[in-house]
Amino acid sequence: MRIALAEKKLDFEQRIEKVWERRTEFLALNPAGDVPVLVEADGTTLANSQVICEYLEEVYPEINLLGFDPAQRAETRRLVSWFDVKFNREVTDNLVGEKLMKRFLKLGEPHGPSIRAGHANIHYHLDYIGFLTEKRRWLAGENFSLADVAAASHLSAIDYIGDVPWDEHQAAREWYARVKSRPSFQPLLEDRIPGFTPVGHYENVDF
Amino acid sequence: MRIALAEKKLDFEQRIEKVWERRTEFLALNPAGDVPVLVEADGTTLANSQVICEYLEEVYPEINLLGFDPAQRAETRRLVSWFDVKFNREVTDNLVGEKLMKRFLKLGEPHGPSIRAGHANIHYHLDYIGFLTEKRRWLAGENFSLADVAAASHLSAIDYIGDVPWDEHQAAREWYARVKSRPSFQPLLEDRIPGFTPVGHYENVDF
Incomplete structure (x- = not known):
């Protein structure tokens, strides 16, 4: 938001x-x-x-983040749901949920099989980002959209704990570097969770 | 859909x-x-x-199911999400998922604690439907909307296996009877899942 x-x-x-x-x-x-x-x-x-x-x-339609025709808006919404629902369930919940939130909220021990599932699942999502940005400037098309916002927000939380395998996914890394350099993204890079130090490259646009 | x-x-x-x-x-x-x-x-x-x-x-805006101003559309969308995400997770998955889908897809034995959670959770959702329809003709306002579609679709699946405690929730029952009598809803009442006979009142508008 x-x-x-x-x-x-x-x-x-x-x-x-x-x-x-x-x-x-x-x-x-x-x-x-x-x-x-x-x-x-x-x-x-x-x-x-x-x-x-x-x-x-x-x-507030002056700056459009959804798209300029029904099919484009459907594509943006499809990808927002992809990251907020599917990626969240398959990756974010398993990594950030288990490793960070459980400890932060004192909800018990991290669940090993869930963490392993998160590490396994993240690869095909990063491949999908690479696949999309090979054909398009941004995830949903030629314009920066809510799809980029949703995807980058999830990845930033996982990047905070150092669990994004950027080395194996250059296209996704290149896209994320472009999102990270936008002024809108800066406040998020300054976030700190008490008791958790982010990975060394968390704030760097070159990582 | x-x-x-x-x-x-x-x-x-x-x-x-x-x-x-x-x-x-x-x-x-x-x-x-x-x-x-x-x-x-x-x-x-x-x-x-x-x-x-x-x-x-x-x-196809001729027949509007979302609402006529941004706040009304937000209320419809909020309730669609309520039923498709929250109700689905707290009730439908626990009852229809465990009792029907697991057997249908041969995914193993139903999980008792999940079923008990589903039976416990459904009451506050039926109370919420009663609370909303006390103030409004339909769930999201004066007009039939996608919120009614989403809520009634979930409840119809749970009603199929006889797990909606209608006797304890008269206001929700009255609202569901009105949805059930709409021509759009008839094909759904004719659905049958192979190997599962629906509860006796499944098709009846008076139940």
């Missing part, structure tokens, strides 16, 4: 929500109890990153 | 895809390998139910 808002040049103030505390006031804003939630100046409240992104495209 | 297409009065031909066979020709249409996939007359191919629904709303 941060990257999408910055790309669209929309000002916003960030608030941290510890969703695991399940605060009553927060559940009133979003009964699903998860983040992100966006509150507009007029009080309009939106939850769910895909819902918020669709809303922002409709209300 | 069948209900949404019928509501929009769009003709279509259905094809069965046994996704677990992972046919090469099908993976070429949709690399994610899942259903639904929509192929337009001109060859345009779309995958993922939410992506297809957004596309249909854009290209």
Whole structure:
């Protein structure tokens, strides 16, 4: 959401929500109890990153992150779902979920088979990024889109713990370096999780 | 998808895809390998139910299933995601996934704790449907929408195996009876899974 808002040049103030505390006031804003939630100046409240992104495209269309015709928008949405659902389940949950979030939230020991599955699965997704960017400038087509935002956000979390095998996937690395050099991406590279030091190249555009 | 297409009065031909066979020709249409996939007359191919629904709303806007302003569309999308992601994970996967799909696909024994979780979780979702329809004619507002389609589709699968506790949730039952009586819903009530007889009231609008 941060990257999408910055790309669209929309000002916003960030608030941290510890969703695991399940605060009553927060559940009133979003009964699903998860983040992100966006509150507009007029009080309009939106939850769910895909819902918020669709809303922002409709209300602030000046900078377009979705595409200029129905088929292009479908391709962007397909890839957003690919990374937010499929990649998240097959890779992010298995690596960041097991190694970082479980320890951070004191939920027990990392699950070895899940971590091995994450390490195995990430390769075909990086190959897929390479396949797409061989034919296109950005993941969904000629323009930078929400597909790049979704994919790069997931990869940045995995890169933080040093688990992206960039050496074996040059095309994906080249695409990620281009995303990483965008001003919208800088705040994310400055994030630090208490108790976890990121991998040495985390902030470097040349890595 | 069948209900949404019928509501929009769009003709279509259905094809069965046994996704677990992972046919090469099908993976070429949709690399994610899942259903639904929509192929337009001109060859345009779309995958993922939410992506297809957004596309249909854009290209065939005559009958609107999403809403007439950005906030209304956000509310519809929020609830579609609620049922397709949250309800699916907390209820459908635990009941239909364990009891029906595992046996149908010969994937092993049903997992007792998952089934118990599904039976426990369904109550708060049925309460939520009751809460929404107390304030609104349909789930997302005054008009029948994709939110009703998503919720009723999940519930119909669970109702097939007799696992919806309708007696304890009158408001949800009244809403579901109204969905069930729509012509778009009839083909779904005629579905039969080989080897599984549906619960006695499955087809009845009065149940």
